[in-house]
Amino acid sequence: MSTIETPNVDAAELAKFSELAHKWWDPNSEFKPLHEINPLRLGFIEQHAALAGMRVVDVGCGGGILSESMAARGAAVTGVDLAEKSLKVARLHGLESGVTVDYRCIAVEALAEEAAGSFDVVTCMEMLEHVPDPASVVAACSRLAKPGGWVFFSTISRNPKAYLQAVIGAEYVLGLLPRGTHDYARFLKPSELARMARSAGLDLIELAGMTYDPLSKQYSLNRDATVNYLMACHKELGE
Template sequence: MPEPDTARSTVDAQEVAKFEAMAAEWWDESGKFKPLHMLNPCRLGYITEQIAAQFGRDLSAKAPLQGLRLLDIGCGGGLLCEPMARLGATVIGADAAARNIPVAKLHAEQSGLEIDYRHTTAEDMAAAGEQFDVVLNMEVVEHVASPLDYLTACHDLLKPGGLHICSTLNRNAKSFGMAILGAEWVMRWLPKGTHDWKKFITPDELYDLLRQAGLTPVDRKGMVFNPISWSWSLSERDLSVNYVTASLRPERVTL
């Protein structure tokens, strides 16, 4: 596999280095990725519901995502790739952090899953003409050098009518308190410096960026943490910290 072309990439080398330093801990539910393990059921619920609605799938069926080609860009250790593969999708996981890939590959092999993991970037895959029914872009856009260029690459990676799921963090005082002070400084769920609050994106800003990238936003919901039940849930109204969006690449116009 050729190395990613950093000359035309939106990859932020400093951001990649942060996650490479934690690569071995992806599947440790009590380690540095504990917040993602806790968030995963909420993320998966949203993703599968959006896919089912867009492609007319019955999630109670065996392998309901069979026949769909899905890309998880910024896949990390494969926390989303593996459940998508279990649901029957053909899954490609891509990450700019080279050390994440062998970790993801090994865990998939141990789990008996066939997942195509690649050390590459969204831009390189788009330039190669790769296209997918679904592109997952989860907790990545706040770590790239140019969100618009990155989302444009995600658009190019979608087939017409394809579904793009993007989650990130809102930028306000509450998100600074919870994601930076709370998660990194007080709870120590993440190493200090994992997030840069200035790179957080408001929901309206993200919708605008998605439209500029050629995508059509169709839904957005908050992902809210309940400290009493110690669990996450989706919210129609509370997008104040974590939130997730769904958008579509428009179908081709026929004249």
């Protein structure tokens, strides 16, 4: 039985994503940016970990956009989230697409108690900036990974440029995201996330920036990690 009594979740954040759940697979909805960056996220993961035949858990999977993509590459994917409405949408879409993902409504900390060291690959994308205790999520992701396994994160850095682009620009000027999507105080600098990862027994292998060009309306990966960024970490063999 899990000893996790209080899930690491913000009720307001959960309600916000639950309200939008029916729009997860609409590529022109509030989730349009996730659809557009998904090939970049998938490519970044595959640069480090071959997904075919791997056991993968997607933490904070939402409606299953990344989960389905990894399953389509031949991975056995478990998607976990605390928004049941989002998971219902994910399950329905899986039935329509024919892509199999095991979706579970469970906190990552509770899953880590239940299935420690069970996964070759752990992904946690665009979630850390929405939870009260990101270090707890990072530690749980590490516990879920097998020794020698891979853990991938993506989130937003905390600095004036990130505030201008990810909040003012994306939410108020360009309208890429609904207003109030992000709380600037919860953004994580790469150095802060790297420290959390090291404390959890993870080695930082690669840090990549993900930027949006408003003129071409295209996202790309590069070395500029001042706003959105991805992090590839390797679980220490001795853990």
